[in-house]
Amino acid sequence: MAVDVLDTRILRLLIEQPRTSVREYARILGVARGTLQARLDRLERDGVITGTGPTLSPAALGHPVLAFVHLEVTQGHLVEVGDALAAVPEIIEAFSTTGGGDLLTRVVARDAGHLEDVIQRLIQLPGVVRTRTDVALRERVAHRVLPLVESVGRAAGDRDRPGPGAGRG
Template sequence: MAVDQLDTRILRLLLEQPRTSVREYARILGVARGTLQARLDRLERDGVITGVAPSLSPAALGHPVLAFVHIEVTQGHLGDVADALAGVPEIIEAHSITGGGDLLARVAARDAGHLEDVVQQLNRVPGVVRTRTEVALRERVPHRLLPLVEAIGRAAAQDRR
């Protein structure tokens, strides 16, 4: 999907001021409310905007230990293992990957013992061959999308010239 400069400005506002009303966004951007709403609808329909939920902190929820678990899966069981992972609440997200494993799961835990319990639970899932766990020490670059949105906007502006 092509994102133009107005889309980029809209996305920037959504990221920087997520609790602002559509009317206020339109005023800030200097566009009609209908124009803004049509753009937002298109961005949602095209899958650019995927939700409006608040960003939550697992650490503030009592799960300060963050780990990445590489999971090797028996061939042909990737879907079954992924379904089982969806039932483990401590798994924040999981992705199928290339390289030294089949799945990579981001796990939040209360402490090291809790993390070990979660990893042992993963090891008992039918189809899991082995796991390898890496504990995050400190977040160095927080989850962010604004730099990417801005780069896309700059590229769109270059293309228009």
């Protein structure tokens, strides 16, 4: 789906001012409320906007330890292991990957001992051959999409502008 300059401005507002009303967004952007609502509906339908809930902090919920656990899985058991990961509440994300492992999980824990308990639970899952854990020390770049949105918006703006020599006949 093509995201244009107005879509980019809408997405920026949603990221920077998530608790603002649709009416206020329309006022800020200088567009009709119906236009804004139609754009929001399209962005949701096309999967650009995937949620509107709050972003929660595992650390503030008592789980300040963050680790990335790579799992090597017996061939043919990826789906089963992936499904089993959903039953582990400390796993906040999991991806199948290429490279050194088959699955990459983002795991949170209360402390190092709790992290070890979670890893032991993962090792015991049928189909898991081995794990490798990388503990995060400090977040250097928080989860973000605004720079990507801005890049897409700049590219959309460039597509909409006539190039050199355009209009000459």
